[in-house]
Amino acid sequence: MKIRTIGRHTREGFKNLFRNGWMTFAAVSAVAVTLFILGGAMILSLNVQNISVNIESQLQVNAYVSSSYPQKHLSTLEASLRSLPGVRSVSFISKDQALKKMEKLLQSNADLLNGIGNPLPDEFVLQAKDPHQTAMIANEVRLTPGIDKVQYGQSVIGKLFTVTTAIRDAAVVFIIALLVMGIFLISNTIKITIFTRRREIEIMKLVGATDGFIRGPFFVEGTLMGLFGAVLPLAALYVLYRWLVQSVPLFPPFSLLPWASVLDKVVITLIACGVFIGIWGSVISMRKFLRV
Amino acid sequence: MIEMQDVWKEYANGVSALSAVSVSIKQGEFVYVVGPSGAGKSTFIKLMYREERPTRGSIFVGGFNIERLRERQIPVMRRHIGVVFQDYKLLQKMTVAENVAFALEVIEVSRRTIHKRVTEVLELVGLSEKAHMFPRQLSGGEQQRVGVARALVNKPSVIIADEPTGNLDPENSWSILKLFERVNDRGTTIVMATHNREIVNAAKKRVLAIEAGRIMRDQERGEYGYED
Numbered sequence: 314m315k316i317r318t319i320g321r322h323t324r325e326g327f328k329n330l331f332r333n334g335w336m337t338f339a340a341v342s343a344v345a346v347t348l349f350i351l352g353g354a355m356i357l358s359l360n361v362q363n364i365s366v367n368i369e370s371q372l373q374v375n376a377y378v379s380s381s382y383p384q385k386h387l388s389t390l391e392a393s394l395r396s397l398p399g400v401r402s403v404s405f406i407s408k409d410q411a412l413k414k415m416e417k418l419l420q421s422n423a424d425l426l427n428g429i430g431n432p433l434p435d436e437f438v439l440q441a442k443d444p445h446q447t448a449m450i451a452n453e454v455r456l457t458p459g460i461d462k463v464q465y466g467q468s469v470i471g472k473l474f475t476v477t478t479a480i481r482d483a484a485v486v487f488i489i490a491l492l493v494m495g496i497f498l499i500s501n502t503i504k505i506t507i508f509t510r511r512r513e514i515e516i517m518k519l520v521g522a523t524d525g526f527i528r529g530p531f532f533v534e535g536t537l538m539g540l541f542g543a544v545l546p547l548a549a550l551y552v553l554y555r556w557l558v559q560s561v562p563l564f565p566p567f568s569l570l571p572w573a574s575v576l577d578k579v580v581i582t583l584i585a586c587g588v589f590i591g592i593w594g595s596v597i598s599m600r601k602f603l604r605v
Numbered sequence: 606m607i608e609m610q611d612v613w614k615e616y617a618n619g620v621s622a623l624s625a626v627s628v629s630i631k632q633g634e635f636v637y638v639v640g641p642s643g644a645g646k647s648t649f650i651k652l653m654y655r656e657e658r659p660t661r662g663s664i665f666v667g668g669f670n671i672e673r674l675r676e677r678q679i680p681v682m683r684r685h686i687g688v689v690f691q692d693y694k695l696l697q698k699m700t701v702a703e704n705v706a707f708a709l710e711v712i713e714v715s716r717r718t719i720h721k722r723v724t725e726v727l728e729l730v731g732l733s734e735k736a737h738m739f740p741r742q743l744s745g746g747e748q749q750r751v752g753v754a755r756a757l758v759n760k761p762s763v764i765i766a767d768e769p770t771g772n773l774d775p776e777n778s779w780s781i782l783k784l785f786e787r788v789n790d791r792g793t794t795i796v797m798a799t800h801n802r803e804i805v806n807a808a809k810k811r812v813l814a815i816e817a818g819r820i821m822r823d824q825e826r827g828e829y830g831y832e833d
Contacts (some may be wrong), residue, residue: 521683521713
């Protein structure tokens with residue numbers, strides 16, 4: 314194929330978009346609507362995932378130091394906890410700090426603590442690199458000499474993981490289902506728009522055009538329709554999401570991701586889907602009309 | 606130029622359209638194909654540019670063995686033949702000039718050459734002024750002249766026309782005919798299926814009469830010969 318033919322196909326592709334006005338409009342809006350839903354679902358699931366990660370990362374292991382443990386060896390104990398596999402961070406809360414916290418918590422009733430000294434132990438707070446390993450780490454910590462007692466939310470941790478995993482799986486299934494549905498819907502729309510042009514294709518073949526030559530402008534047209542069909546919902550999603558982030562008050566761990574951190578995934582997915590669907594719909598569905 | 610040897614055509618639904626047709630047409634001839642509706646004229650024409658394929662027999666057009674042609678060579682063969690259709694078969698979304706240019710774009714000629722050839726051929730058919738109009742803005746006669754221009758623009762050695770005047774009034778029919786005669790004078794072979802008695806009788810050219818799928822008459826300086 315000569316360069317000038319590629320140029321010709323590009324010009325024709327652009328022209329066809331305008332000359333088939335309503336058909337272009339129908340195909341682009343089908344792509345746009347589907348991709349809008351897909352993009353919305355993606356943003357939603359990214360946020361749900363983020364929130365579930367936030368919640369999981371708040372899991373921590375509280376390890377209480379036995380009262381008989383010599384104070385001067387506390388730093389050795391901290392080092393040995395830090396060296397446990399899978400531990401991300403270790404922080405120390407001394408019994409004095411713990412007492413202050415408690416007083417704050419009790420507020421006006423703080424005088425209840427008067428006269429009983431400080432009954433609180435020194436405490437280490439550990440976080441796992443992978444929240445799923447929290448229980449395992451807790452068991453390791455319990456076996457460390459000098460540690461008296463370990464707490465890590467035993468009763469809720471299992472349920473929490475079941476819920477967060479279910480939410481993530483559901484989001485993935487939902488998005489895949491949307492994708493399949495969308496591709497089906499769009500390729501049907503494009504098929505219809507091409508069907509109305511089968512006469513055109515037949516004429517071209519009778520005048521001596523090769524299949525590739527006829528496909529050229531359709532290819533360009535499909536790409537452009539897919540692109541437009543992706544850019545429109547992206548703009549709409551951007552505006553909507555920005556509004557949502559600004560106007561819906563949320564607090565951690567329920568916070569919305571900033572647009573920048575969903576941007577790349579959503580843009581790439583939508584544009585890739587749009588272009589793929591546009592080309593696939595145009596080029597594949599015209600195949601049977603080429604047999605003249 | 607065109608050679609058919611013992612050609613048979615039976616359609617998938619069992620209709621036998623052509624039986625044992627053998628014909629030889631030389632370069633530069635002007636041949637009318639006449640016969641009642643449904644006699645096989647259209648099939649006869651369509652076999653020549655491979656819109657239909659024969660059930661049996663062999664067909665040669667301008668050095669191409671139509672029956673042995675590979676799929677990829679079909680477009681190449683069609684570029685050497687100018688085809689004019691009863692329903693014009695113009696691309697509705699393209700202007701007159703673009704319709705004509707299309708036949709040149711497929712052979713990847715430079716844009717300058719395309720412009721030059723399109724201008725020439727539109728002048729020949731008398732449509733220079735309407736080059737940028739769309740087919741729906743033209744009369745039937747004008748549309749068919751676009752069809753002829755498109756068939757001519759490649760300078761093919763043969764023009765095949767399937768009832769090109771079938772949808773036209775007598776005046777427009779004659780103008781199409783005049784065009785064909787001018788082209789034929791330059792040595793282009795013309796094969797034209799028609800129902801137009803006046804034209805055939807006035808022209809005194811070779812006439813092939815097809816009836817019930819067989820060639821019943823092959824006559825130099827022939828007449829239409831039917832009472833319609």
